[in-house]
Amino acid sequence: MSSTGSTRPATMLWLQAGGCGGCTMAVLEQGAHGWFEDLAESGIELLWHPSLSLDTGAPVRELLTAIEAGERPLDILVLEGAILRGPNGTGRFNRLSGTDRSMLDWIKGLAPQAGVVVAVGSCAAYGGVSAGLPDPTDACGLQFKQAEAGGVLGAGFRSRAGLPVINVAGCAPHPGWIAETLAAVAGQMISADDLDGFGRPRFYADHLAHHGCSRNEFYEFKASAESPADRGCLMEHLGCKATQAVGDCNQRVWNGAGSCTHAGYACVACTAPGFENARDYLVTPKLAGIPVGLPLDMPKAWFVALAALSKSATPKRVAVNARSDRVVVPPRRTAGPK
């Protein structure tokens, strides 16, 4: 059964506003046989996507107009990219091609007709990179402007199904986060209780990006990398925020193989509102030698005490390998047969 409560497919309209298109690029990796087959298996009919559909011009204008007028049912409205509210609140920095109307205007007209509204990516959710300071376009998310509730639709907005905007935050989000959210929406298997305080689906937001990182052993001993090629933990010196960033990034991994930290890049907490305004992403900000960003659920004094204890007990293998680009000291083995 679809989100319509009937056996017809759930209809989905995907729009793109102020963003890079990376969320669409991400979701195209979804599914063993491709995203379109994945959508069909989830009971979703894609009405139109500006980059992937063949239709342009009059047929698209007629579709959007019919949805806005309530003449064509829309079960899922997806927005990718931030809404550019400038100049002066007109939204005319970003008009939907061929319509002479701003995306701001279209979204305000279409959202009330949608069964569920889904923001795909941190730009559509919170403003994201598009809203990075000094934010000349006045970019904004659908129901948040960075961490502040409100956004384009207002904090009190609820879709026809009674849900706030579902924020599949990430820059770009994992294709599985997007696809599983859409499947849950189409199957009426998601409620407000399944979202966290920033509207993120808890099936991935109840995890930390740190969980499952291949560098976890180095983290436990506070054996830290000092240059990007080193194998050690990236938190102490190289800016990793994964102990504070929601996401199961290191558990489900990208393309079945990689993740940011696995590849040697610090987590920049791309699932968090306002992440775009950090500076010096690859340097850990410190106060009196202690990282400013500590694990959210651990008091600072505990962290400092445990770090000192861990460092004093670090095995030579871990300490040496942390500062090397390969295994220099292998694990000790029991003697094998000669």
Ligand code: SF4
């Ligand atoms: S590199 Fe980041 S994600 Fe990996 S163990 Fe260190 S803090 Fe955790």
Ligand code: SF4
């Ligand atoms: S590891 Fe961090 S930066 Fe990378 S995708 Fe996950 S939350 Fe975003």
